[in-house]
Amino acid sequence: xxxxxxxxxxxxxxxxxxxxxxxxxxxxxxxxxxxxxxxxxxxxxxxxxxxxxxxxxxxxxxxxxxxxxxxxxxxxxxxxxxxxxxxxxxxxxxxxxxxxxxxxxxxxxxxxxxxxxxxxxxxxxxxxxxxxxxxxxxxxxxxxxxxxxxxxxxxxxxxxxxxxxxxxxxxxxxxxxxxxxxxxxxxxxxxxxxxxxxxxxxxxxxxxxxxxxxxxxxxxxxxxxxxxxxxxxxxxxxxxxxxxxxxxxxxxxxxxxxxxxxxxxxxxxxxxxxxxxxxxxxxxxxxxxxxxxxxxxx
Numbered sequence: 429x430x431x432x433x434x435x436x437x438x439x440x441x442x443x444x445x446x447x448x449x450x451x452x453x454x455x456x457x458x459x460x461x462x463x464x465x466x467x468x469x470x471x472x473x474x475x476x477x478x479x480x481x482x483x484x485x486x487x488x489x490x491x492x493x494x495x496x497x498x499x500x501x502x503x504x505x506x507x508x509x510x511x512x513x514x515x516x517x518x519x520x521x522x523x524x525x526x527x528x529x530x531x532x533x534x535x536x537x538x539x540x541x542x543x544x545x546x547x548x549x550x551x552x553x554x555x556x557x558x559x560x561x562x563x564x565x566x567x568x569x570x571x572x573x574x575x576x577x578x579x580x581x582x583x584x585x586x587x588x589x590x591x592x593x594x595x596x597x598x599x600x601x602x603x604x605x606x607x608x609x610x611x612x613x614x615x616x617x618x619x620x621x622x623x624x625x626x627x628x629x630x631x632x633x634x635x636x637x638x639x640x641x642x643x644x645x646x647x648x649x650x651x652x653x654x655x656x657x658x659x660x661x662x663x664x665x666x667x668x669x670x671x672x673x674x675x676x677x678x679x680x681x682x683x684x685x686x687x688x689x690x691x692x693x694x695x696x697x698x699x700x701x702x703x704x705x706x707x708x709x710x711x712x713x714x715x716x717x718x719x720x721x722x723x724x725x726x
Contacts (some may be wrong), residue, residue, distance in 0.1 A: 452495045455479070458502055460611075464604060464618035465586075465625070466511055468671050475506065480509045490517040495535030497543045504546035512553040515540070519553070526560050530637025531568070537561045538583055545589040575590055575606055592661070593670045594629075597622055625672045632675060635659055636682055636684035645690060651698045652690045 458474055461467050467474060482503055489493035496514055503510045518530055530536060540563035565580050572580060582603075585707035588596065601618050604610050636656055640646060646654065663681035664670045695704050 435459070435462045449527075453499070455495065455498045455502060459498060460600075460604065460614065462505075463596060463600040464614065465593060465600070466614075466618050466621050469621070477507065478503060480508050482510075489514050493518055493533045494539060495529050497536055497539035501539060501543035501546060504543070512547070512551045515553055515557060524556075526557065531564055534565075534572065534580070538580060541565060541583060542588050545587045547663060559671075567588075575603075579603065592665050594625065594664060628672050628675065629660075629664070631679060633657060636660060636686075638677070639683065640686060649690060649694070654684070655689050656686060659689065 442516035454477055458467075458477065461470060481499070489499055493501070496518075500510050500512075500513060500514055502651070520527055530540075538561075540557050544554045544561065545558060547558070562584065569580050569584075582599065597618070601615070601622060604615055616626070636659075640654075640656060645652065649725070658684045662685055663678045666677070666681065668674055669677045669681060677678055694707065699707065
């Protein structure tokens with residue numbers, strides 16, 4: 429009997445991929461993608477993977493310090509409710525404190541240190557983890573291989589959770605290039621994306637400089653600090669404003685920041701007590717016009 433075949437394409441969701449959603453490799457890949465600054469291209473894929481891991485858990489949680497810390501850090505970064513109790517298996521049952529054996533897992537301690545900065549008030553286990561890992565990493569830093577020592581020094585200098593994403597991407601690209609098992613395609617994409625976004629930022633700074641000059645305030649108020657680049661970096665420090673498609677947000681943040689800087693200098697540096705009082709009245713009562721009493725510098 430002759431039968432028709434539909435010749436359907438093979439599924440891309442093969443068994444190996446589905447099982448990998450619970451693996452340490454997937455967590456490492458997500459961490460690398462985010463550090464390299466290209467996570468915004470894969471938001472849906474990252475959220476789907478973390479959602480699956482968050483619901484089903486990870487088979488290595490509580491057994492492998494590195495995988496547990498990475499699991500906790502990434503899920504907390506994305507707003508999942510993960511208990512600090514996942515680290516209790518690495519603590520001594522008697523006397524408290526963390527087990528001495530975790531010092532053999534340098535990557536695990538480094539990620540535990542970074543994960544501890546996602547603690548909320550009252551999470552004593554994470555507070556203790558932060559103090560313990562900071563102290564231990566500082567003590568063994570000189571005995572590590574150069575590549576790992578570089579990563580430890582970078583984390584101790586300023587935690588990942590406190591860094592500007594684009595600046596962290598620049599450092600991570602250089603660091604990832606020196607990792608033995610790095611993915612060349614991922615590195616190429618990160619470099620390409622960084623250059624594209626850098627060009628966007630460069631043009632925005634040029635536009636901002638033109639705007640500031642067009643206001644005439646730099647000539648009328650020569651005593652005001654020129655902090656255009658600093659104001660732009662401040663705008664880029666907001667959680668989502670660093671992404672290239674949020675240019676409108678960055679534009680108005682940096683304008684506001686520069687105007688606030690100008691007002692601050694009027695109060696702190698140039699204006700006399702009487703002048704700043706008049707200026708305050710002008711701000712507080714916008715329909716009154718005491719500005720005519722101010723001396724304008726030409």
